[in-house]
Amino acid sequence: MLKDWRAAITGAADTAVGELPGSSCMGLHAEAALLALADAGLRPGQIDGVLCAYSLTEPHPMLASVFCEYLGIRPSYSAAIQAGGATGCVMAMQAQALVEAGLCRHVLVVAADNRLTGMTRDRAVAALADFGHPQFERPYGVTIPALYALVAQAYMHEYGATREHLAAMAVAARTHALRHPKAQMRRPIAIADVLASRPIAEPLCLLDCCLISDGGAALVVSARDAARDAPKPPAALLGSGQKNTHEHIIAAPSLTAFGCRESAAQAFGRAGVRPADIDVAEVYDSFTITLLVELESIGFFEKGEAGPAALAGALDLGGRLPCNTHGGLLSYAHSGAAGGLFHLVEAVRQLRGEAEARQVRGAELAFVHGDGGILSAHCSLVLGRG
Amino acid sequence: MSELQARPLPVPNADTAPFWDGCARGELVLQSCRQCGTAQFPPRSLCARCHAPAPAWRRASGRGRIASFTRVHRPPSAAFKAGLPYVIALVDLDEGPRIMLALRGKAAEAPRIGDRVKVGFDPPAGPHGIALPHALTEGP
Ligand SMILES: [Zn+2]
Numbered sequence: 393m394l395k396d397w398r399a400a401i402t403g404a405a406d407t408a409v410g411e412l413p414g415s416s417c418m419g420l421h422a423e424a425a426l427l428a429l430a431d432a433g434l435r436p437g438q439i440d441g442v443l444c445a446y447s448l449t450e451p452h453p454m455l456a457s458v459f460c461e462y463l464g465i466r467p468s469y470s471a472a473i474q475a476g477g478a479t480g481c482v483m484a485m486q487a488q489a490l491v492e493a494g495l496c497r498h499v500l501v502v503a504a505d506n507r508l509t510g511m512t513r514d515r516a517v518a519a520l521a522d523f524g525h526p527q528f529e530r531p532y533g534v535t536i537p538a539l540y541a542l543v544a545q546a547y548m549h550e551y552g553a554t555r556e557h558l559a560a561m562a563v564a565a566r567t568h569a570l571r572h573p574k575a576q577m578r579r580p581i582a583i584a585d586v587l588a589s590r591p592i593a594e595p596l597c598l599l600d601c602c603l604i605s606d607g608g609a610a611l612v613v614s615a616r617d618a619a620r621d622a623p624k625p626p627a628a629l630l631g632s633g634q635k636n637t638h639e640h641i642i643a644a645p646s647l648t649a650f651g652c653r654e655s656a657a658q659a660f661g662r663a664g665v666r667p668a669d670i671d672v673a674e675v676y677d678s679f680t681i682t683l684l685v686e687l688e689s690i691g692f693f694e695k696g697e698a699g700p701a702a703l704a705g706a707l708d709l710g711g712r713l714p715c716n717t718h719g720g721l722l723s724y725a726h727s728g729a730a731g732g733l734f735h736l737v738e739a740v741r742q743l744r745g746e747a748e749a750r751q752v753r754g755a756e757l758a759f760v761h762g763d764g765g766i767l768s769a770h771c772s773l774v775l776g777r778g
Numbered sequence: 779m780s781e782l783q784a785r786p787l788p789v790p791n792a793d794t795a796p797f798w799d800g801c802a803r804g805e806l807v808l809q810s811c812r813q814c815g816t817a818q819f820p821p822r823s824l825c826a827r828c829h830a831p832a833p834a835w836r837r838a839s840g841r842g843r844i845a846s847f848t849r850v851h852r853p854p855s856a857a858f859k860a861g862l863p864y865v866i867a868l869v870d871l872d873e874g875p876r877i878m879l880a881l882r883g884k885a886a887e888a889p890r891i892g893d894r895v896k897v898g899f900d901p902p903a904g905p906h907g908i909a910l911p912h913a914l915t916e917g918p
Contacts, residue, residue, distance in 0.1 A: 514855070521854035525878075527788035528820050531910055532866050532880050533850060533858035541848035542868055549846075549891045591863075594849040642820065642868065642878050647846055 395664045399488040400619045400626030400778050402498075403432025403612030404740035406733070409725035410576040412606035413509050417450040418462045420504035424608035424730070425463060432612040433623040434498060436463065439612075441496035442470040443483045445503040445729030448519050449510035459502065469496055476523070476764025477676050478634075479503065480609075480732025481771035484760075485632040487613035497618040503729035504608025516604055523765060525640040537601055537679065539641050539766045541593035544681035546647035548595065553684060555595055557699020559586035561680035562599050562722050564707040569719025571750040576603055577723040583703075586680075600680040602721035602731070609733035611740075619778070626778035627740045627758070630665070633658025634771045641766045649689065652761060655770035656690040659759075663774035667691040670774075671755040672742045673713055674735035676763040677720040686761055687715070690772070709752060717742060717750045732762040736773070743777045785857040787904040793821045796835045801909040806840040806897045808873055809833035819875035840897035841916060842871040847881065847889045869895055869913055879913040 405427030407420055421444070429436060442465070444456040452458050456470040469490065475482045480503065487499035507516050517535060524530040524539065547553055563583055569575035581599060589598040619626045635651030635658070638644045660666060667690065675690075677683040687698040692713050693706075701707075707715040718724045718738040721731050739758040741747045758775045790798045800807035810817050813830035817838075824831050847867040853859055865881040867889065880886075885895055894916040899909040 517852070518855045525820065526786070527790075527794055529878050530786045530854075531788055531908075532878055533853050533861070533864060534866060534878070535850065535852065535854045537852065538848050538850050538866060541850075542846040542866070545848060546846040546891065591849075591851045593851065596848075640820075642876055647868070 395630055397628035397630055397776070397778065398616050399491045399613055400616065400628045401484070401611050401736070401740050401775070402614040402619050402622035402624070402626050403428040403434065404737045405431050406609035406730070406737050407504070407607050409574060409605050409607035409727065411508050412506060415506045415509065415606050417447045417504060417506050417510065418459065420506060420606065420608035421459050421502050422463050424504055424610040425500055425502045428500065428502070428610035428612050431624065432614070433621065434612060436465050439465060439498050439500045440468050441487065441490050441499035442467045443487055443499060443501045444472045445479045445483065446472065446474045447505050448507050448516065448728060449505055475769045475771070477678055477732055478762040478764035478769040478771045479729040480736055481760060481762035481773055482634070484611060484613060484629070484736055484773055485634065485771055488629045488632060491613055491615040497615050499613045500610060501613060501733070502608070502610040503733055505728035505730060506606040507727060508604050508606045510606070513604065525642060528642055529640060535593065537596050538593035540679045540681055541596045542641055543647055543685065543767060544595050547681060547685060550648045551696045553696065553699050555587055556583055556703065558595070558600055558680040558684060559583045560699055560702035561677065561683045562586045564702050565677060565716055565720040565722035567708055568717050568750060569723035572718050572724060575719045575724045576605055577719065596679060596681065602678045602726040603723070605725035605727040607725050607727040607730055609730045609737050611733065611736060625744050627743045628776045628778040629773065630776045631659040631661065631663025631774040632772065633662065636769045639765050639768050644766065650685060650767040651770040652686045652763065652767070652772070653689045656761065656772040659772035659774050665757060665774060669757055670713065670759045671757050672717060672739065672752040673715045673759045674717070674739045675715055675761045676732060676735065677716055677722050678726070678763070680722070682763060682767065685767065686763065690761065709750065714752045717747060717752065735760050735762070739775050743775060787906065787908045790906055793823055797821050798906065798908055801899055801911055802902055802907050804899055806838045806911060807835045808838045808871070808875060810836045817873040817875055819877055839872045842869045842895060844889055844891055844893045844895060845870045845876060846891060865889060867913060879911055882912045883914050885913055885915040
């Protein structure tokens with residue numbers, strides 16, 4: 393029996409993903425938004441709240457206003473949210489709060505970027521290095537992979553995780569992606585391929601790292617009474633939580649324990665469920681180490697267990713915890729804040745039974761997690777079939 | 779593309795200038811709270827533990843232990859290509875704070891978590907005369 397809920401996702405959609413020549417950042421926003429509105433059976437004028445994120449290719453200090461002007465809508469509430477990879481989940485949590493507070497009836501959550509074709513790969517890598525501390529990290533030539541590699545090295549040292557355990561995360565993601573007709577990566581890979589791929593920042597190699605993609609995604613979050621008219625079953629927002637412990641890795645309280653534990657505990661507590669109750673998990677996977685740390689910190693696996701379990705198929709369909717069933721950031725697509733929304737869109741499709749070849753049978757409870765910075769900002773959501 | 783060619787050297791501000799002045803003299807200095815005694819890094823206008831204002835600057839031992847490291851093969855920009863691959867480490871200083879440093883010389887050959895290192899300094903560079911600290915194997 394689902395706990396009493398007051399907000400639900402009534403519309404969820406994403407654009408094509410991957411290399412989309414001729415796309416623009418705002419064009420992808422608008423396309424994703426209209427798809428999500430159609431999914432929710434709404435017209436643009438029925439939206440009274442809009443939440444946007446950020447863009448690397450068309451940066452602007454007021455992205456929500458830029459988007460509303462582009463689409464030609466004038467909602468009574470709008471704001472842009474920036475929490476790195478946690479942004480998608482933070483936007484959904486904020487939309488939940490807005491409808492639960494009675495401030496909005498239908499909130500449109502939308503993010504997109506064309507960072508594959510809209511900027512050079514060198515510029516994308518350079519822009520992402522801005523996450524490092526300008527005085528005490530960036531001068532040493534850090535990249536986001538290098539910052540996560542520091543976590544990986546410490547985690548492997550403390551808990552005995554191996555490169556094969558990390559690689560198992562990438563292989564699980566690719567296995568799922570092969571069942572998704574829209575996924576960017578279509579070629580099967582094995583553990584040996586991950587280990588033999590080009591080193592980026594040891595111990596992380598190319599196939600330990602997320603993709604760079606064009607694409608957009610959007611959700612409509614509606615109040616319960618407003619969700620009654622939705623054409624498809626709503627995905628109820630049962631519980632949400634956050635925890636931020638630092639921004640820069642030099643200031644992280646630990647290199648092996650992160651805020652995902654507390655953010656997930658909050659979300660599970662508010663939803664009144666336990667990790668073992670979850671049927672399908674969509675968990676932020678910017679790098680293989682990101683997913684490994686989160687799976688163990690959130691409580692899906694004991695410390696040191698996620699790697700061996702993944703090697704044995706635990707994250708696949710039919711496994712103990714089908715995870716990132718669309719292929720995740722590692723094999724589906726990663727286009728900025730939309731990357732985290734892809735996880736949410738997939739969770740909704742699983743709960744509606746729309747996931748076709750990758751459907752988790754009878755999925756009733758989904759868990760979604762986003763991580764921003766270097767495991768700095770965390771947001772967790774528990775969704776249920778409404 | 780000029781910003782992709784130039785090394786991103788620190789631009790000191792009111793919080794950090796004493797740190798970079800110390801590096802230029804060949805001294806590693808850290809903030810220490812006048813109220814609770816906590817040593818902290820990075821520098822701030824207050825103590826992040828008890829929020830007392832204006833921490834004092836003290837010379838640090840410049841010695842510590844590797845908490846983690848990575849050998850970087852894909853740099854953030856062309857400015858770092860000449861040094862590839864290079865090793866970045868997080869070092870737990872004996873005074874407590876954790877700092878990021880480049881490992882140099884023998885320390886960069888086969889680093890291990892827990893290795894003892896000592897701080898050295900690059901020659902001053904750029905308009906602000908920044909002498910970036912680095913880490914070397916701790917001698918006898
Ligand atoms: Zn203090």
